[in-house]
Amino acid sequence: MTPFPFRLLSVVCCALASSLLFVCCAGSSSSEESDAVASDSLSLTQVSSSKIFDSHPEFAQGHASTIIEANPGEYLVAWFGGTHEKHDDVSIWMAKGDGNNWEVPRKVAKIRNDPHWNPVLFNAPDEKIYLYFKVGKEIDDWETWVQTSEDKGKTWTTPVELVPGDKGGRGPVRNHNIVLSDGTWLAPASNEKNKVWNAFMDRSTDGGKTWEATPFIELDRTLIPEEGVIQPTVWESSPGNVHALLRTSGGKIARTDSKDYGKTWSPIYLTDLPNNNSGIDVAHLGGEKIALIYNPVGENWGDRNPINLAISLDNGKTWAIDQTIEKGEDPETEFSYPSIIFDGENLIMTYTWNRQKVAFWKFKVEGL
Secondary structure (H helix, E strand, O other): OOOOOOOEEEEEEEOOOOEEEEEEEOHHHHHHHHOOOEOOOEEEEEEEEEEEEEEEEOOOEEEEEEEEEEEEEEEEEEEEEOOOOOOOOEEEEEEEEEEOOOOOOOOEEOOOOOOOEEEEEEEEOOOEEEEEEEEOOOOHHOEEEEEOOOOOOOOOOOOEEOOOOOOOOOOOOOOEEOEEEEEEOEEEEEEEEEEEEEEEEEEEEOOOOOOOOOOOOOOOOOOOOOOOEEEEEEEEOOEEEEEEEEEEOOEEEEEEEEEEOOOOOOOOOOEEEEOOOOEEEEEEEOOOEEEEEOOOOOOOOOOOOOEEEEOOOOOOOOOOOOEEEOOOOOOOOOEEEEEEOOOOOOOEEEEEEEOEEEEEEEEEEEEE
């Protein structure tokens, strides 16, 4: 990605002197006062930004958020929170809001005194909301649990194991399920056993009742050294043609593609996009148009700062817009583990803000 000239807006985001950068691509006609970034006819305009909570007496840290639209203009956000990641008191928390104002966070899942991890919210075709999450002291032994709501997140069923007896994790590991054009539910999954990482897909053809895991997707470990690949994010560009970007230990985001509704996948290959071995997420904008939120840092276990939003109009081959959402000056700054959705007009996203809060942003997209 070629860097474009940028201008610094006078938006002070936090005590760590974070700031918001808008990257103006070639062809932009936006004025100095405009809160927008554009490339030819494509443009982004900030609608709102907020923090889901300032602090909470029951958890010191919050991480790994997930977001869906529960009702038009009303969002449901979940994350795991507790003393710190891996602590036995970590539970799944949730809040609802309109992007400016948020309800007080409430605990929605704690099945036993073990760490809970990586919630994933999913709007199902039957209008139920599903909440998937992991439970276990170590990632190697994760169990996947699921509960549902029929009243837009007000009340939830008792959690059950997604695949009873499974150890290692099934279903969506961090990013949203998608429903393919043939009705299949596809959950982007991965496995972390003995510090060896592999990605796979979980498929359900009966509306999430039962799941069938694909084999691990082929990975050349000379291409991606160290741990490997985890936490795919997926989209379907046309019927049967499904794609995934993956977090890696190789300094770049990886990719794999399927031509048969996610049953089989191409060997994993590297893109030109940098990756710091931290979470990424994609929102499908229709056809071959996608949005990606990520840390543009090409170093294994590199800084989780800044955090960028990019848009591709050609299925991820090139990126028409690549915009820094937030950048911190302090070396300990962390903006990570994003979640992003598209409502037809707006990109809506959340991410971990210094492990202390969950940040929310909403941008209107024009020119698609």
